[in-house]
Amino acid sequence: MRFQLTEDQRALKAGVRELLDRRFGREALRAAVDAPGRLDRELWRALGDAGFFALRLPEADAGVGLGLPEAVLAFEEAGRALLPGPLVATHLAAGRVPGAATGETVVTAVDGELVEWLEAADVALGEVAGAVPLRCVDPLTPLHRTPADAGGRAPDPVAALLTAAEQLGTAVRVQELAVQHACTREQFGQPVGAFQAVKHLCADLLVRTETARVAVYAAAVTADPVDIAAARLLADEAAVRGARDCLQVHGGMGFTWEADVHLHLKRAWVRARRGGGGTESEELLAARLVA
Known part of the structure; x- marks a missing residue:
């Protein structure tokens, strides 16, 4: 296969x-x-x-x-x-x-x-x-x-998976931005990416992104709600933590309005509140494990 x-x-x-x-x-x-x-x-x-x-x-x-x-x-x-x-x-x-x-x-x-x-x-x-x-x-x-929970239904697994795919896209982009900045920004006569702490941040970005990618792509093939729940949790983490780490790589510049990094972090926060994320996915996974 x-x-x-x-x-x-x-x-x-x-x-x-x-x-x-x-x-x-x-x-x-x-x-x-x-x-x-x-x-x-x-x-x-x-x-x-x-x-x-x-x-x-x-x-x-x-x-x-x-x-x-x-x-x-x-x-x-x-x-x-x-x-x-x-x-x-x-x-x-x-x-x-x-x-x-x-x-x-x-x-x-x-x-x-x-x-x-x-x-x-x-x-x-x-x-x-x-x-x-x-x-x-x-x-x-x-x-x-809305005044109350107007949805009244379980989250649509396809909607959760497509949201996970968007989160994966953000994880990919913030990884690109972090590496680009680490290679071009210089301090003390060398790129900041030469410093061990920055290397570790970029390595963590890569690992989380690729782990989420595998989970999201696999869930797209199986369409299993439990696989989608796992993919959603990993993608949310890759997007939110990835954007936060990208901010750290950028230093104070990352927090300025002129930079795009904070936009990715804010969008990742908002997407993470959509149905199928967080506690909902955790409960679904826990129920399958108990069963």
Whole structure:
């Protein structure tokens, strides 16, 4: 059995990265930070044209006809680029909500007591009456809180896995940023990456990222809820701890508004609050072990 990505999967991953580099590069990211709460509809439609939301729809239904592993690869790239918007909810709504598959309709959904991008979305799935806006730590993720747990259901395993894929993308990106800074920033006449403490931080970043990658990719193949729970825990840890370690590599510069590192950390914090993370995944794993 081969566990490497196929040529088509590598091409899909590269294609999504190329699209996001072209349509949502660093300038677009900083522009989005300066205009919080505004969703780029043109970019959303471009994602629809590329098949991002329709990846798992059958070709007979005007979809791409791929599977969960391919969706995970696409969402990993979205996480790496810090792409804003209710990506998971719109992807899951493709085929059920008209226009979601093509990017013409932006769909959000209640997740426990929280709902993302409520004011920018065309359709909200779940009870949102009386939802109140929150001041979110991530400027690229406007949040509302519902009066009570409007979800009322167990977290969707696919949603949890796609969130894990986004977290993996953040882990990959902060690892890249840490290594780049460690190789170019100099202190005492040598790159900071030459110091043992910084080497250890970068090594830990790599180990956590690759451990999460294996778990996420495996869960995409098995689609087993327990495998997804394990992948979600590892991906949340890789994203949050990875971003914190990347901040340490950057030193005081990492905490400034001009740096992108803190944006990755804040997004990782917000994603970690989505359904299927934290205690929910731990309880699921514990129940399987006891059984």
